[in-house]
Amino acid sequence: MSQYELQVTDLAVTDRHGNSLVQPCSFRLAPGTALTIIGESGSGKSLLVQAIMGTLAPALISTGTIKLGDTSTAAANGELRRPWWGHSLALLPQEPWLALDPTMPADRQVAESYQLIARPGLSRTQAMTNARADLQALGVNTGAQRYPFMLSGGMAQRVAFAATRAGGAPVVILDEPTKGLDEEARASLLDILHTFIAQGGSVLTITHDLHVARSLGGEVMVMKESAVLEQGAATNVLQTPQHAYTQALLAADPEHWQLPHSVPITGPAILSAQGLSKRFGDHTLFKGLDITIHAGERIAINGPSGAGKTTLGNMLLGLVKPDSGLVKRASGLAPLKLQKLYQDPVSAFAPRLPLKQAFADLIKRQQLNPAELPVLLERLGLDSALLERLPSQVSGGELQRLALTRVLLLSPALIFADEPTSRLDPISQQITMELLLESAAERDCAILLVTHDHALAQHTMQRQLQIAPAV
Template sequence: MNALTVENLSIRHQDQILLEPVSFTVGAGQCIVVLGESGSGKSLLAQAILGLLPHGLAADGSVILKDQRFDAGDTALRRQRWGRELGLLPQEPWRALNPTMRIGDQVAEVHALVRGRPWAEARSTARAALADMGLADEYRSLPHRLSGGMAQRATLAAARAGGASILIADEPTKGLDIALRSRVVDDLKSVMVAGGTLFVITHDVQVARDLGGEVIVMRGGQLMERGPGDTLLTAPASAYTRELLAADPASWPTAAAPPAHGDMILAATDLAKTYDGKQLFAGLDLSLSRGDRVAFVGASGSGKSTLGDILIGVRKPDRGSVRRGGGLSALAFQKLHQDPGAAFAPSLSLARALNDAVRLHGRKWQDVRQWMRRLGLSESLLPRKPAALSSGELQRFALLRILLVRPALIFADEPTSRLDPINQRRALELLAEVAAEENIALLLVTHDPDVARAIAPLRLHLPLTAQ
């Protein structure tokens, strides 16, 4: 039986076509995976199916849920199916979870309000569902206490609590390490085993391989090709799909041997740190010179970001010391954050943010223009606020602002984990290139050993093993 059918679904903004007509069918116990880079129309397609398109956008075509046909532009009737027949697993689990409400209560609330179960039964069912997800001890936890993988599993439990047979998962493994990614994929497979239907958006080729089913490849609002995943991902027909597969970090070449060391900028001796009763590292010695490229690799919670923060002076170690070389000030040690949106004031335009940096650090606006050209940024983006830019554009603006300070070291903390493979490769190659040109040391945190291998000649794995 077909669970979800889309017929000639297109999206427009006034006279501009944002998504050309797309059609597909997926049955119960099956999945369809949509691959593509940022801006390809993947999320717009999911929003149109749900009836969640942003204001000003219009959808044409049809959405068929089991045997009931809906006009794609008529959202009211489809919204009545939310939770009951259509479930959503969003990109950012923390944004889907109420930060002031305990995890168990959030799942129980869906059982009570959507399915109409008595509260005692709803809480008992929620407790069992969280236990099935490996979260038995987190029933009373608030969202900020959960790791990324745990938050994603809690959100999945809430999304399934209403009994929805069709689950739309938008980038469900974004920013997760390999182990957590595998766990989330297993959780999604369990939906199919139970007879549910999956519509999954991802830029992770390995996730598409692991889930199986049919694959759709999109680019710039167009469907480039589609077919069974085991065929399409092995022998793609379109040049774009081949480019997308080649951009997978596993296909990147290994970083060249390190150049001769420049001036020493940092020396750490006998560092130790314990967090929440867990020893992250101890007896760690490390020195960095201008031009060095070092990657910290490991699973979530292994201490990668904590170590980087200690080295740049944001945190203090429990034991040991960090000495800066050459009379460098604290401003010479800059951090490129995982979420670039958190690095900018949401109410200020990019022009205002960069003007402030120019004024504070004695630079000229011409410096901004030169770096914008170098980083491939259009001046038409300057009047916009951060939320109006893509993650890739905003991350390049974050790098530009750091470069205005003339840093000696850039600590890049998972700077591209939220980007698709093509933009991830472009961004990391650009970061390494700029660091080499400006003789800046680069300290990269990543959960992906393939990314580390391609960018950094020296790699430190946590728990500690040097390679």
């Protein structure tokens, strides 16, 4: 493996009005090492990575220098770094749905990286063999020949990672690589990263998963409000943090949350299902599944990535038809009262419609009280100025909280929350879950939660529904 050191010096990002989005920061990423960036959602972590890659939006300005190996470029000259892409420097973006070609099966997308980047001229047969071996190592055997829309969020994430790594770049940047992954899939991905680092590769990771930061070791950088607050060896930062924000961030890990008081399930049934089954092609997700949901009840759906957790939730909401079985809503319960928080918030908003207009349209169409919007935004720690932007111009964590705001405006009877906090830092995650639980309790609203975080499910839900792979 080629030996490349990534050196970033005084890298900063501002908008056209001179507002600071990333304050000047510097670091070195030597071969065979890891740097993990943790911190506040919306603090500029992804913008920092975009500035390194040279993919910032035209309205944003970057300064400083970026050096890879013997080649140094000004941060502002993003075009000069394009030849690095895939060959020397590879990026796994935060949203796998935006990274994958919707018209190509998973194995073909990975094979293309082998043919076009790693080894131009490699035969299609050999490239496909390599791609399928990579996907099998990541546990995507059943999804290798599926299109992205047929994959779960966790499976799409692993396909995007395989395509990123197939190019053979010695420096890899990963933006939230484990979101949507169950514990087994996360462990497999970390094993691959450890091997890559041991072979001389270097990994820059953005994550809200503190387990990932601890496992990768190396150095850790903590960001909040566009600035680096603390930086140093992972063992020092994560075990004896010096900054008050870092201390609060670590304390907000779901493992440290207090168990809620047990609440008896006394409300009427709002939804019931019997004998639900679903298969895609020759792959059966689940069969013969029964569930009843009562008003105000909190239920976690557990199961490995790709087991059908999202499909089950969509089925209960009437978005997917079961192959067999029946779903019944309580008499008089309108479909609008069954709401979903999407795992990938980009799929929940019209991409070309400013957020302000999207909320205004909702409030007008559903005759809602517009005064509730600023109240919810404040409770979720969101600046109302974000509404002036397009969905693509806010961070994944901010967009997820905006999606929650929209759901709560509708006063639903049931919220199907599909990994609702996977893009949030631990502090924002705790605040968001507390608001979700409080708002649901005020409205006697039931919550159906999909999460791979067992501690979060244990500390917030009343019971758990396990989905095992169908035999």
